[in-house]
Amino acid sequence: MLNAEIIGKRIADARKKLNVSQAQLAQHLFISSQAVGKWERGESMPDFITINRLAEILNVDLNYFSEGLKHESLVETANASMEALPDEISTGKPNNQLKWDMSRGNWVDADFSGLKNLHEKFNASNMLRCKFAGSDLSGLQLRGNNVDRCDFTGSDFRNSLVSGSNIANNLFKDCSLKDTEFIASHLYGCDFTGADFTGMKIKAGGITGVVDKSGDSEKNTISNAIWNRSSFINSHIADLIFTGTIEDCYFENCAFTRVTFKKVSFLNTFFKNNKNLKRIRFIDCQADRITYEFLKSGKADLSGITIVES
Numbered sequence: 001m002l003n004a005e006i007i008g009k010r011i012a013d014a015r016k017k018l019n020v021s022q023a024q025l026a027q028h029l030f031i032s033s034q035a036v037g038k039w040e041r042g043e044s045m046p047d048f049i050t051i052n053r054l055a056e057i058l059n060v061d062l063n064y065f066s067e068g069l070k071h072e073s074l075v076e077t078a079n080a081s082m083e084a085l086p087d088e089i090s091t092g093k094p095n096n097q098l099k100w101d102m103s104r105g106n107w108v109d110a111d112f113s114g115l116k117n118l119h120e121k122f123n124a125s126n127m128l129r130c131k132f133a134g135s136d137l138s139g140l141q142l143r144g145n146n147v148d149r150c151d152f153t154g155s156d157f158r159n160s161l162v163s164g165s166n167i168a169n170n171l172f173k174d175c176s177l178k179d180t181e182f183i184a185s186h187l188y189g190c191d192f193t194g195a196d197f198t199g200m201k202i203k204a205g206g207i208t209g210v211v212d213k214s215g216d217s218e219k220n221t222i223s224n225a226i227w228n229r230s231s232f233i234n235s236h237i238a239d240l241i242f243t244g245t246i247e248d249c250y251f252e253n254c255a256f257t258r259v260t261f262k263k264v265s266f267l268n269t270f271f272k273n274n275k276n277l278k279r280i281r282f283i284d285c286q287a288d289r290i291t292y293e294f295l296k297s298g299k300a301d302l303s304g305i306t307i308v309e310s
Contacts, residue, residue: 009040020058103121108129127146134153137152137155141162142162147170148169155175155176192225206236210239221243224244235254240258242262248268256276259280267287268288282302
């Protein structure tokens with residue numbers, strides 16, 4: 001078995017080497033600092049998806065956490081628990097539903113571009129550098145997935161559900177994410193340029209950009225995206241710059257860290273019980289009266305916002 005005390009010590013050693021506090025590490029993982037403390041004391045241990053995220057944040061190889069221990073590596077341990085998949089994939093007749101299931105898999109550098117009718121067929125999978133460009137992923141359900149550096153450019157995610165998953169460093173350019181729900185999931189360092197977020201929900205999770213070493217925050221911009229009836233509930237939003245129009249959107253019980261709204265037009269957007277509104281930067285923005293009053297009641301810095309009467 002994996003040794004919780006040794007895993008905890010290695011988390012602590014890597015964290016201290018980067019001069020990162022428990023609270024800062026917890027913030028990147030969207031968890032409490034108490035949870036990080038329990039790991040480092042060996043009282044509990046992160047799951048495999050969180051260990052993937054820790055390796056990324058702490059800038060270590062995945063096997064750093066298990067190196068030298070008398071058991072299989074973390075990657076081997078994860079693979080051993082995955083069920084064997086069929087050697088052949090049969091699509092059947094054009095109008096028939098696909099009969100294959102690729103859940104609980106470990107997929108690296110695979111090209112699945114143009115696939116459709118996936119639904120629950122990729123649950124609990126680890127996907128690294130895979131291609132899904134131009135795929136019909138509508139109605140997709142991902143539960144407990146780790147998806148890293150994959151390309152979903154031009155894909156259709158409408159009415160999908162992503163829960164308990166780590167979605168990091170992926171390309172979602174020109175994707176439709178209409179009415180897609182992200183629950184208890186973390187979206188980190190993804191490129192959503194041109195994406196349609198109409199009706200999208202992020203709940204009990206977070207969306208975070210990459211902190212660029214050169215300090216060029218413009219690289220964290222979600223440009224030309226469509227925000228309409230999108231909602232963020234009990235979530236953490238960090239290291240992002242929003243542009244464009246944000247209409248009929250909803251921010252409730254959210255925390256903001258290094259977030260900028262630049263040349264944004266706010267229309268009928270609701271802010272309630274949010275933390276750190278004072279820290280949000282508004283640059284050359286416009287807002288209708290009701291959105292302006294929501295922000296004002298949250299004590300946001302309104303110096304970069306002009307009221308536009310409807």
